[in-house]
Amino acid sequence: MSGEWFRVNVRVRYCECDPMGVAHHASYVPWMEIGRTEMLRATGRSYASMKEQDILLVIVKMDVRYRKPVKYDDLVEIRTRRCGGGRVKIEHEYEIAVVERAGVSCDEVAAIGSTTLGCIGRDGKPRVLPDELIVID
Amino acid sequence: MSGEWFRVNVRVRYCECDPMGVAHHASYVPWMEIGRTEMLRATGRSYASMKEQDILLVIVKMDVRYRKPVKYDDLVEIRTRRCGGGRVKIEHEYEIAVVERAGVSCDEVAAIGSTTLGCIGRDGKPRVLPDELIVID
Amino acid sequence: MSGEWFRVNVRVRYCECDPMGVAHHASYVPWMEIGRTEMLRATGRSYASMKEQDILLVIVKMDVRYRKPVKYDDLVEIRTRRCGGGRVKIEHEYEIAVVERAGVSCDEVAAIGSTTLGCIGRDGKPRVLPDELIVID
Amino acid sequence: MSGEWFRVNVRVRYCECDPMGVAHHASYVPWMEIGRTEMLRATGRSYASMKEQDILLVIVKMDVRYRKPVKYDDLVEIRTRRCGGGRVKIEHEYEIAVVERAGVSCDEVAAIGSTTLGCIGRDGKPRVLPDELIVID
Numbered sequence: 001m002s003g004e005w006f007r008v009n010v011r012v013r014y015c016e017c018d019p020m021g022v023a024h025h026a027s028y029v030p031w032m033e034i035g036r037t038e039m040l041r042a043t044g045r046s047y048a049s050m051k052e053q054d055i056l057l058v059i060v061k062m063d064v065r066y067r068k069p070v071k072y073d074d075l076v077e078i079r080t081r082r083c084g085g086g087r088v089k090i091e092h093e094y095e096i097a098v099v100e101r102a103g104v105s106c107d108e109v110a111a112i113g114s115t116t117l118g119c120i121g122r123d124g125k126p127r128v129l130p131d132e133l134i135v136i137d
Numbered sequence: 138m139s140g141e142w143f144r145v146n147v148r149v150r151y152c153e154c155d156p157m158g159v160a161h162h163a164s165y166v167p168w169m170e171i172g173r174t175e176m177l178r179a180t181g182r183s184y185a186s187m188k189e190q191d192i193l194l195v196i197v198k199m200d201v202r203y204r205k206p207v208k209y210d211d212l213v214e215i216r217t218r219r220c221g222g223g224r225v226k227i228e229h230e231y232e233i234a235v236v237e238r239a240g241v242s243c244d245e246v247a248a249i250g251s252t253t254l255g256c257i258g259r260d261g262k263p264r265v266l267p268d269e270l271i272v273i274d
Numbered sequence: 275m276s277g278e279w280f281r282v283n284v285r286v287r288y289c290e291c292d293p294m295g296v297a298h299h300a301s302y303v304p305w306m307e308i309g310r311t312e313m314l315r316a317t318g319r320s321y322a323s324m325k326e327q328d329i330l331l332v333i334v335k336m337d338v339r340y341r342k343p344v345k346y347d348d349l350v351e352i353r354t355r356r357c358g359g360g361r362v363k364i365e366h367e368y369e370i371a372v373v374e375r376a377g378v379s380c381d382e383v384a385a386i387g388s389t390t391l392g393c394i395g396r397d398g399k400p401r402v403l404p405d406e407l408i409v410i411d
Numbered sequence: 412m413s414g415e416w417f418r419v420n421v422r423v424r425y426c427e428c429d430p431m432g433v434a435h436h437a438s439y440v441p442w443m444e445i446g447r448t449e450m451l452r453a454t455g456r457s458y459a460s461m462k463e464q465d466i467l468l469v470i471v472k473m474d475v476r477y478r479k480p481v482k483y484d485d486l487v488e489i490r491t492r493r494c495g496g497g498r499v500k501i502e503h504e505y506e507i508a509v510v511e512r513a514g515v516s517c518d519e520v521a522a523i524g525s526t527t528l529g530c531i532g533r534d535g536k537p538r539v540l541p542d543e544l545i546v547i548d
Contacts, residue, residue, distance in 0.1 A: 014174070014184070015167045018288055019295040019462075025470045026444075027287050029437035030152045037151070047151070048210040048239065051430075059436045063474035072293055073185040102185065111319055148419055151429055152437050156325075158430040162333045163307075166300035196299045200337035209430055255344075288448070288458070289441045304426045311425070321425070322484040322513065347459040376459065 005079035005095065006039040012074045022069035029062070032094045032113055035080035039092075043132075054122040055130060057090065061116040068098075068110045075100035076110075083114070087128050089119045142216035142232065143176035149211045159206035166199070169231045169250055172217035180269075191259040192267060194227065198253040205235075205247040212237035213247075220251065224265050227254040279353035280313035286348045290377065296343035305334070306368045306387055309354035317406075328396040328405060330363065335390040342372075342384045349374035350384075357388070361402050364391045414472055416490035416506065417450040423485045432527070433480035440473070443505045446491035454543075463531040466541060468501065472527040479509075479521040486511035486523075498539050501528045 013083040016027035037047055047057065070076060075098045084091035121127045128134075141209045153164035174184055184194065192228060214236045221228035233248040265271075290301035311321055321331065344350060351373045358365035370385040395401045402408075427438035448458055458468065481487060488510045495502035508520040532538045539545075 011171075013167055014170055014292055014297045015300050017293045019291045019293065020467065021293040024289045025473065026437055026440035029440060030150055031438075034148075046210060046240075056431065058431075058477070058480075060477050061475070062436065062477075064472070066469070066471050066473075069469075073183060077456075091236055103183075152435045154430045155425055156428045156430065156432040157330065157332075161426045163300055163303035163335065163426050166303060170300075193292075193294065195340070195343075197340050198338070199299065199334070199340075203332070203334050203336075262293075285445075287441055288444055307425055314430055320484060320514075332475075348458060377457075 003081060005081050005088070006035065006042065007077050008035060008038040008080075009099070010034060010076050010078060012070055012072055012076055014072055017072040020069075022071055023074075025064070025066060028064055028066075028070075028096055028111055028113065031076065031078050031096060032062075032064075032080070032092070032115060035078035035094055036092050036115070036117075039080045045132075050130070055127070056120050056122070057117040058120055059115055060089075060118045062113070064111055064113040066111045068108055070096065070098055070110045071101060073102075074098045085116075085129075085134070087134055088119050088126050090119075090133065091115070092117075140218060141230075142218050143172065143179060145146050145172060145175040145215050145217075146236070147171060147213050147215060149207060149209055149213060151209055154209040159208055160211075162203060165201055165203075165207075165233055165250065168213065168215050168233060169201075169217070169229070169252060172215035172231055173227075173252070173254075176217045180187070182269075187267070192264070193257050193259070194254040195257055196252055197226075197255045199250070201248055201250040203248045205245055207233065207235055207247045208238060210239075211235045211273055222253075222266075222271070224271055225256050225263050227256075227266070227270065228252070229254075247259075278311045278405060279355050280309065280316060282309060282312045282352050282354075283373070284308060284350050284352060286344060286346055286350055288291060288346055291346040294343075296345055297348075299338070299340060302338055302340075302344075302370055302385055302387065305350065305352050305370060306336075306338075306354070306366070309352035309368055310366050310391075311387070313354045319406075324404070329401070330394050330396070331391040332394055333389055334392045335364075336387070338385055338387040340385045342382055344370065344372055346361060347376075348372045359403075359408070361408055362393050362400050364403070364407065365389070365395075366391075414492060416492050417446065417453065419446060419489050420450040421487050421489065422508070423481055423483055423487060424484055425464060428483040431480075433482055433500050434485075436475070436477060439475055439477075439481075439507055439522055439524065441527060442487065442489050442507060443473075443475075443491070443503070446476070446489035446505055447503050447526070447528075449466075450491045456543075461541070466538070467531050467533070468528040469531055469543075470526055471500075471529045473524070475524040476524055477522045479519055481507065481509055481521045482512060484513075485509045496540075496545070498545055499537050501540070501544065503528075 018024040079095040094113040155161040216232040229251040292298040353369040368387040429435040490506040505524040
């Protein structure tokens with residue numbers, strides 16, 4: 001698998017940056033969450049609607065490699081794709097790219113990452129994903 | 138003064154919500170910052186470019202009235218306008234409105250707020266705002 | 275009323291600071307929440323336990339006056355006291371003071387603030403506070 | 412190497428929790444930062460003082476494995492130790508353990524993680540760590 005990237009942009013917020021003038025490394029974590037959330041929404045579902053059906057996705061694993069700084073006010077493109085999983089897990093990989101800085105277009109991958117989500121029910125126990133989210137590699 | 142609202146939308150992030158399932162009250166603070174930042178950008182300037190000229194805007198006063206909850210995944214419209222100021226201060230007022238919930242359009246003001254920014258130089262001392270940002274009421 | 279301050283310390287986190295090298299103004303909001311939470315805990319209750327009894331406190335009003343910057347790694351003393359309220363509301367006021375900077379003791383009020391909390395039930399409707407939280411001015 | 416854990420406690424903040432009522436997975440990232448910052452302070456140095464000497468530590472790699480939820484108001488013990496590095500890198504590993512819940516002591520590892528920091532100068536170029544921070548495995 002590992003098909004096309006799903007792309008969504010965010011403008012780097014002032015409060016996401018640290019005294020070095022760059023995005024704090026914790027700020028990338030919500031960006032990856034936005035990436036997978038919006039990718040899901042584009043397929044016609046939403047986490048919000050899944051929650052109402054008692055299908056909860058919890059993160060079990062995350063890693064990030066930071067290559068270049070992201071600066072305040074940069075326009076960041078979050079690229080997300082499924083890269084594995086199965087019947088109870090979803091694996092995503094991500095590229096965090098700067099696509100505009102100081103009003104000038106660019107394209108520089110600042111970080112790469114991956115996450116693994118597990119599917120649980122309201123009782124906290126593992127459950128099988130809805131059919132359309134199951135990916136067999 | 139108090140002219141037209143400048144409008145910009147944000148999707149409520151999962152990490153901005155608290156155990157009551159609604160946006161945490163601290164989350165509104167960066168939204169108001171986004172409102173005044175994007176309003177400034179729309180006039181052809183940016184805080185990032187002002188900073189390079191050693192013009193810093195610091196917050197001296199903020200207040201928020203919370204009327205209705207904002208929920209996870211809501212689409213929020215941040216409405217911002219200048220409402221006063223002078224030669225060294227900028228006053229803004231804000232409406233935080235929910236304009237889409239669960240895929241359905243709506244229009245409900247969830248909070249109102251105001252901020253006062255002071256202009257300082259790199260030395261931390263007050264300085265006069267750039268001409269185009271001065272508003273005489 | 276307005277009796278003694280309840281005091282609790284926090285060390286300013288790197289991720290709470292912005293590119294000016296000072297605590298971002300949104301960071302003060304969780305500090306005030308910590309102040310009133312720990313003040314409540316010191317009386318033998320906790321918000322966590324109140325929630326289990328379906329007593330929810332929601333913020334309806336907040337204001338902050340910022341006087342001096344708070345820097346990364348400063349030790350901040352959050353001072354909290356009740357300053358009003360009644361049967362369905364709790365009003366607090368706060369001082370955010372820097373009490374140690376770069377290893378040296380000091381005592382400088384960096385900001386003052388206030389909040390008003392309303393008491394609601396699980397149904398979102400106003401309800402009377404537990405007896406011991408009611409303050410008649 | 413991999414000696415004793417350095418231990419520091421944090422109380423889980425309300426704003427660090429998400430609509431599932433547990434600490435949001437991004438909240439663990441500042442906790443690990445607090446762990447390594449306080450471990451450094453305990454040796455008589457601080458990141459704040461290193462910065463003044465133009466020694467900057469930037470994160471290049473982070474991973475976290477989430478095993479159990481951390482709840483609002485839990486007391487969390489952040490355990491940190493050096494686990495590798497060399498002349499230009501510092502590697503840490505972490506345990507995030509819940510040591511008190513609802514007023515009752517416990518000891519449950521909720522997550523494990525690791526980070527790699529690189530040392531750079533003000534010019535953004537790699538530089539050798541101060542002698543006392545170099546660890547030869």
